Amino acid sequence: xxxxxxxxxxxxxxxxxxxxxxxxxxxxxxxxxxxxxxxxxxxxxxxxxxxxxxxxxxxxxxxxxxxxxxxxxxxxxxxxxxxxxxxxxxxxxxxxxxxxxxxxxxxxxxxxxxxxxxxxxxxxxxxxxxxxxxxxxxxxxxxxxxxxxxxxxxxxxxxxxxxxxxxxxxxxxxxxxxxxxxxxxxxxxxxxxxxxxxxxxxxxxxxxxxxxxxxxxxxxxxxxxxxxxxxxxxxxxxxxxxxxxxxxxxxxxxxxx
Amino acid sequence: xxxxxxxxxxxxxxxxxxxxxxxxxxxxxxxxxxxxxxxxxxxxxxxxxxxxxxxxxxxxxxxxxxxxxxxxxxxxxxxxxxxxxxxxxxxxxxxxxxxxxxxxxxxxxxxxxxxxxxxxxxxxxxxxxxxxxxxxxxxxxxxxxxxxxxxxxxxxxxxxxxxxxxxxxxxxxxxxxxxxxxxxxxxxxxxxxxxxxxxxxxxxxxxxxxxxxxxxxxxxxxxxxxxxxxxxxxxxxxxxxxxxxxxxxxxxxxxxxxxxxxxxxxxxxxxxxxxx
Numbered sequence: 001x002x003x004x005x006x007x008x009x010x011x012x013x014x015x016x017x018x019x020x021x022x023x024x025x026x027x028x029x030x031x032x033x034x035x036x037x038x039x040x041x042x043x044x045x046x047x048x049x050x051x052x053x054x055x056x057x058x059x060x061x062x063x064x065x066x067x068x069x070x071x072x073x074x075x076x077x078x079x080x081x082x083x084x085x086x087x088x089x090x091x092x093x094x095x096x097x098x099x100x101x102x103x104x105x106x107x108x109x110x111x112x113x114x115x116x117x118x119x120x121x122x123x124x125x126x127x128x129x130x131x132x133x134x135x136x137x138x139x140x141x142x143x144x145x146x147x148x149x150x151x152x153x154x155x156x157x158x159x160x161x162x163x164x165x166x167x168x169x170x171x172x173x174x175x176x177x178x179x180x181x182x183x184x185x186x187x188x189x190x191x192x193x194x195x196x197x198x199x200x201x202x203x204x205x206x207x208x209x210x211x212x213x214x215x216x217x218x219x220x221x222x223x224x225x226x227x228x229x230x231x232x233x234x235x236x237x238x239x240x241x242x243x244x245x246x247x248x249x250x251x252x253x254x255x256x257x
Numbered sequence: 258x259x260x261x262x263x264x265x266x267x268x269x270x271x272x273x274x275x276x277x278x279x280x281x282x283x284x285x286x287x288x289x290x291x292x293x294x295x296x297x298x299x300x301x302x303x304x305x306x307x308x309x310x311x312x313x314x315x316x317x318x319x320x321x322x323x324x325x326x327x328x329x330x331x332x333x334x335x336x337x338x339x340x341x342x343x344x345x346x347x348x349x350x351x352x353x354x355x356x357x358x359x360x361x362x363x364x365x366x367x368x369x370x371x372x373x374x375x376x377x378x379x380x381x382x383x384x385x386x387x388x389x390x391x392x393x394x395x396x397x398x399x400x401x402x403x404x405x406x407x408x409x410x411x412x413x414x415x416x417x418x419x420x421x422x423x424x425x426x427x428x429x430x431x432x433x434x435x436x437x438x439x440x441x442x443x444x445x446x447x448x449x450x451x452x453x454x455x456x457x458x459x460x461x462x463x464x465x466x467x468x469x470x471x472x473x474x475x476x477x478x479x480x481x482x483x484x485x486x487x488x489x490x491x492x493x494x495x496x497x498x499x500x501x502x503x504x505x506x507x508x509x510x511x512x513x514x515x516x517x518x519x520x521x522x523x524x525x526x527x528x529x530x531x532x533x
Contacts, residue, residue, distance in 0.1 A: 117385075118385075120380075121380045121381075121382055121385075122378045122379070122380045122382040123382045123383075123384055123385070125339075125344050125378065125382065126376070126378055126382035126384075127399075128344060129342055129344070129371055129374075129376045130371075130395055130396040130399045130400070131368040131371055131372060131396065131399040131400040132395075132399045133364070
């Protein structure tokens with residue numbers, strides 16, 4: 001068997017395992033006992049801990065995007081459209097994707113490392129012995145929390161990004177927040193906001209599933225934990241782009257673009 | 258080759274035999290132990306791929322009896338106790354714990370058995386993200402034990418007192434030394450007042466002094482809680498100190514069993530190597 005065949009088999013095997021893991025999430029997540037307390041804790045940990053990073057990157061992104069776009073718009077004499085262009089770019093694409101990537105970097109890696117080290121140190125076995133379904137307690141709660149928290153973080157990130165854009169606009173000209181905001185909102189359509197918001201749930205789910213899957217199935221030893229954290233980020237980031245591509249195709253087919 | 262060689266008839270029996278009383282060797286007390294079997298393993302087989310780990314393994318453990326499983330690293334000692342607690346599923350054979358066959362139990366039935374069986378992990382398996390108090394309360398909360406917070410607090414302090422670490426109640430596991438972590442893990446095992454305790458290499462990774470302290474603690478706990486124990490170990494001091502009976506695991510089988518002294522005087526080289 002040549003190297004490509006081995007790699008293909010390994011890829012297909014991993015894809016199958018990931019599909020089974022995802023199916024297990026739905027089966028176990030739908031059955032009582034529901035770990036609500038742990039879910040709320042995870043929502044807090046995932047949401048609150050990610051917010052400063054998402055906020056900071058969102059602000060810089062909005063500011064830089066505005067400053068980079070201005071010369072081109074000035075060249076074509078449409079500088080007045082700067083808030084609209086930046087607003088649509090942030091809400092439709094850049095906000096969700098960049099926030100999801102930042103989220104993947106922070107959350108998928110921490111899930112991979114945390115669950116991986118719990119496995120290595122037998123904490124997952126200890127939970128099972130203590131009358132706890134570890135998959136439900138550790139995986140279902142984390143995946144659900146990531147799915148619920150990313151859309152909220154994207155909304156907050158977009159808002160901070162738009163504030164960054166407002167600052168960017170005001171560096172070279174003077175616009176009131178009221179005018180800036182109305183210009184953006186008046187030009188938004190259903191297709192700009194709703195698909196972009198819906199896809200963030202899928203991004204969050206992907207980050208949660210990949211992070212948990214890699215950690216829960218990490219091989220023994222510190223090297224295995226490191227590899228789990230690293231591959232969780234890489235795989236989650238790639239999956240975010242693939243999902244984004246699929247969402248764009250679907251919205252295009254539905255005439256929402 | 259010897260198989261299941263019994264150097265001293267110390268195997269649990271359902272009816273006490275007055276003509277052949279249990280072995281006098283009892284490091285944990287002078288009273289002979291009750292011989293009602295709480296764990297009965299028969300013809301247990303477990304393999305991982307082509308690697309046969311347990312091959313027709315049989316053993317029984319009596320009530321309030323400490324049985325040490327002695328064997329080289331990697332022969333399947335940990336696999337055996339993980340099968341007993343239901344963390345691993347055997348390929349064949351029966352594991353009766355309190356008369357219930359573990360592989361046949363559903364999740365709820367298994368949880369009910371697990372509430373009566375404590376497991377001390379080799380790596381301690383303390384939850385890093387929780388304080389010592391939360392670690393100890395975890396099994397109580399997860400097994401749906403109805404208890405007020407006040408009762409829970411007093412139980413936590415009681416088991417911490419039993420392991421001599423009451424002052425660590427609000428510390429994080431990372432702030433504790435290796436020996437302290439082992440004691441806390443033991444306290445977490447004790448919090449449900451288990452009737453059986455499974456120890457997976459309780460002294461491995463500890464310095465000799467701390468190892469001896471843990472061995473003494475195991476004996477003290479057995480005396481206080483009247484629990485039966487299976488202790489996986491290759492630390493001969495721990496084996497000598499804690500065992501009522503020793504079972505030697507070789508080639509996936511219970512190769513020999515008997516008291517520490519009888520096995521120590523065995524002429525069989527495969528047994529003798531552990532005592533040299």
